[in-house]
Amino acid sequence: xxxxxxxxxxxxxxxxxxxxxxxxxxxxxxxxxxxxxxxxxxxxxxxxxxxxxxxxxxxxxxxxxxxxxxxxxxxxxxxxxxxxxxxxxxxxxxxxxxxxxxxxxxxxxxxxxxxxxxxxxxxxxxxxxxxxxxxxxxxxxxxxxxxxxxxxxxxxxxxxxxxxxxxxxxxxxxxxxxxxxxxxxxxxxxxxxxxxxxxxxxxxxxxxxxxxxxxxxxxxxxxxxxxxxxxxxxxxxxxxxxxxxxxxxxxxxxxxxxxxxxxxxxxxxxxxxxxxxxxxxxxxxxxxxxxxxxxxx
Numbered sequence: 536x537x538x539x540x541x542x543x544x545x546x547x548x549x550x551x552x553x554x555x556x557x558x559x560x561x562x563x564x565x566x567x568x569x570x571x572x573x574x575x576x577x578x579x580x581x582x583x584x585x586x587x588x589x590x591x592x593x594x595x596x597x598x599x600x601x602x603x604x605x606x607x608x609x610x611x612x613x614x615x616x617x618x619x620x621x622x623x624x625x626x627x628x629x630x631x632x633x634x635x636x637x638x639x640x641x642x643x644x645x646x647x648x649x650x651x652x653x654x655x656x657x658x659x660x661x662x663x664x665x666x667x668x669x670x671x672x673x674x675x676x677x678x679x680x681x682x683x684x685x686x687x688x689x690x691x692x693x694x695x696x697x698x699x700x701x702x703x704x705x706x707x708x709x710x711x712x713x714x715x716x717x718x719x720x721x722x723x724x725x726x727x728x729x730x731x732x733x734x735x736x737x738x739x740x741x742x743x744x745x746x747x748x749x750x751x752x753x754x755x756x757x758x759x760x761x762x763x764x765x766x767x768x769x770x771x772x773x774x775x776x777x778x779x780x781x782x783x784x785x786x787x788x789x790x791x792x793x794x795x796x797x798x799x800x801x802x803x804x805x806x807x808x809x810x811x812x813x814x815x816x817x818x819x820x821x822x823x824x825x826x827x828x829x830x831x832x
Contacts, residue, residue: 538624539797545621555613556587559600562806571603572596586613604809605655605805607811619645620805623652624798626790628771638745650816653782656789657806660731663792665707666736669694669802673725673748674711674761676768676780686715691777693784694730695757705756707792710735710764712777 540548549555560568568578568589575593582588590597599724601607606616616639622637629637635645647796674695679687686692697705711734714724724747731740746754764787768775775783793800 538796542618542621546618549614552612552614554602555617557776558617559613559806560587562802563600563604565780570594570596571598582765594826602637603809605808605810607649607810609648609810610641611640611650616648616781620801621798623649623786624790624801626797627756627793628767628790630772647813650782651810652801652805653786654811655804657782657785658794659809660709660785660789661802663707663732664736665696665698665709666739668699669696669732669739669743670699670754670757671727671737671743671752672746672748672757672761674710674758675748676761676765689804689807690776690778691715691780693761694725694727694729695761696734697760698739698755708716708788710761711804712780712784715777727755 549558555832568577569575569777570578571592573591573594573596574592577592578589579592580587581587581597583727584599586600588597588599599607601609602611604664606613609616611787618638619629619634622634622679629649631642631646634640635642638645640648646746674693676691676693677687679690679707692715694713696709700706706785709730719778727745731743735743745758746752748758764784768783772783789801789804790797
């Protein structure tokens with residue numbers, strides 16, 4: 536699997552469901568089948584179902600090809616899932632309306648696939664920390680000026696953190712929406728302790744450099760990056776409300792952090808991540824953070 540294939544070439548290569556089944560098996564069990572219960576290496580293959588079912592020759596436990604992965608419980612073909620994964624791995628992304636049209640499923644099915652894939656991204660992102668030289672800056676999504684101490688409905692305070700390599704190049708980012716505390720003064724900094732505890736390697740935490748979004752010492756690189764995120768959300772999704780914002784921030788961070796192998800990385804995340812059901816999606820609270828998932832339209 537390569538990130539260099541065009542969508543047309545990718546679609547042609549994975550035109551047959553059998554090809555997708557073989558590829559998914561090899562991604563899930565690269566060293567051959569392993570029983571999820573006892574780790575035995577041999578299984579009987581039951582082919583009377585739409586997707587193969589594997590029965591362990593040792594403990595007789597049965598497992599499907601997609602059990603324990605982001606696709607678990609889905610009735611959508613592997614081929615359509617593969618196309619959806621490809622489209623989500625592109626830098627520009629894809630929204631549910633576009634996906635519905637491209638892979639020929641209902642909007643509801645496309646919406647659910649989009650959120651399952653973002654959930655897989657979120658699980659991967661939550662396990663990776665910023666390390667080395669870490670810089671953190673305040674930012675505001677959809678900044679709107681309002682009088683008094685109340686935030687505009689569309690505005691959302693953010694913290695954006697980044698790891699830099701030895702040449703000052705950003706190699707990893709994390710973005711988290713913050714609580715809308717009353718605006719007593721624009722000079723009051725956002726609290727960063729929780730962000731550092733959650734996203735920064737303990738070895739790098741003490742040396743983290745925190746800057747404001749205002750003032751001569753502000754980090755223009757991180758502020759510009761927050762602006763690029765806002766532009767991406769506006770162009771691809773028509774903007775995102777505060778309640779749903781974190782899932783899309785996780786998506787952007789995932790694509791930035793895996794830009795050199797986005798397609799391979801997303802397939803790996805889909806294989807190793809558990810799925811999320813529709814009731815879980817619509818029942819989730821609006822807690823912020825990489826490890827929490829938000830629904831969106």
